[in-house]
Amino acid sequence: MDYITVLSLQLCLLKLFLISYDIACQWFIHLLERIAQIDPSCPLLQPDVEIRFLVPKFHLPAHIPACRNRFAFMLTPGAGLGDGEAPERGWGELNPLATSTREMGPGTRRDTLDYHFGDYNWRKIIRLGDSLLKKMITATSDVAEHVIAHQELEATIEREQLHSWTEVMTAWELDPTNPNPYEVAVKTPTQAAVRRQLAEEEEKALAAGVDVSYSDEVSPCLLITMGIDFEGEQRSLKTLTKLLWEHSQDRQITRVKLQSNVLTRKLKEWFSHLQLYVPTSVLLQKREPQKKEIPKPFEV
Template identity: 25%
Template sequence: MTALLPATDPDKIDQGLLEMVSRMVSYDAMCGWAVNLVTRFEKHHPELVPLIKRIVCLIPLVHVHNHKDNCTYCFASIYIKHAGHFHGETTEHYWPECNQLGPQTRQMNNGHRQDTLIDHHSDWNWKKVANIEATTLENDVAYAKRLFLHKRAHFQGLSQLYADQVPTWDKMDRNSHVKGPDKEVRCVYRHDQQKVPSQSAIYQFLLYSEAHRKEKADLNAAGLGKVAVFLNEGLNIARLQLELEALVKRNRLHPLESERVQINADREKLRTRISKWRSLQKAQMTSIGDQVLKQSVSKAFADAPESERLFLPSEFSPEERLKFDLITLARAEFQLREGAAFDALRSVRNIVKTLGTIGHEKKTQDYGQMRNTR
């Protein structure tokens, strides 16, 4: 973020302003480029070292998502002080338009290709100059003020909502630090992977809480342990329903006899599992018995148990949860679903890492026509 200085005598430039202005440099591979930045300037341009040390290195917000997690907390502008909403991608706004020239210039000779690209670049630059009145500094400042008021109101609302936590948060170090033998970045904005819950861990915690709870709470006349068993099984059944629905849709597009047999077998297993689970639901959610019975009598999903409604607490609106006395059950379900969400994230990360490793090994080991041809 460079200062916008008037074109006047350099001696009249406010040096104090120059000292206050943050200098931020954004580059796609800044995490690698910045490692030896100061060292190399000390060797080749020592007179510029004081200026270089004041530069804050960033990675554009779109590109940083393709980097390691460490880069996000060290180089993404959203975690850098004074960076604001700077995204660093403005220079690449033109690429989607420029990419359309690929098919047109593919078969041109070198001179014609360069002339065509120059013409389109010049047209883009001319449009920016022609529309400069709509993007003046005055308009930008006015918009920044409006945005500031909006963000400040939102920030004040959050501060009031979590007023009891603000003093504790203010004492926390907001800087990123590399700690441990794994050289992973630690900061207040990053979740500790060891503390991220899983559905299994939360399920065991709820069971443990029931076994060691001294004060019994009214949980629809049932203990927390029974609630955990009921909800955990319900979430597992919901997951099986989604998997079976996906299999049915795939078979409709590409019918296979083997898949049809598998679908019938899976439906029978799911139907039996739901039937057993309904007995638990009858004890835990007595207030919705009429709705469950109505669905059962209609037999609308007799042949498609994957579409049958389970009537979990999350399927009801807040008003309905209050009406049917499902608040406590909904809280326990929320905990289990949070763990399930983190389980899904771990699974996605493992898949991405596996595919990335396979791709890397293929590039280094499986090269040539013979190894890539069946």
């Protein structure tokens, strides 16, 4: 990757480089030292050059939170609405070649792919002007609307607070080593952390000889955990239900119906345990207005 980067920038005269790579957060470490060993005259080594390393948008969510803030396109001045995934799009156009290349030998296969990639890159370059013009027209036509929306948002913030935030943001944009204003200062517990905390509290209570469970099968901790899981299943089932339409295949409808039936039985069993720990839940269910149609599992 280092050698490819050096060759790609041999004749480049730019002063600002936004370099996108799937693992740029690791690759950029000591990169300039490695490049100096390959080509001391590389443009990236010039003293008046600014370099920002980014991670493509599709790959960024798989990184840790620190990477998502530091290497995000949306938070980098000059990146615009770029996503860094352009190299991946070539595969979509070359997928139809699979039926041909799989019958080829290694050498012919590589040559064929190289020819098609070369053609793809050539067409991309000659159409670059039209592409940039289209993006510029879109940007200039929408800029007024976004400026007004931003001004309206700023009007809702206290002037002192706004000035403080602006200073921190500007300092970070000029020098990424400064504190990142986009990092979340408050750490919210994850669902897994909450489950672990509940399990540990139950473990300590049992070790102390305190058991508040009214059921041998379902403890308060397990009841809450099951409820969280059911919420996820409800959202998933609701999404699948929305995808159905009048021309859906029988197997699609059957799959949704079976999942709905399973979830209905799970919820009924869960409500029976809930009554032990929250007796008023029975009254709340009775007070609900009776509906003509039986509610779907994701509506409970």
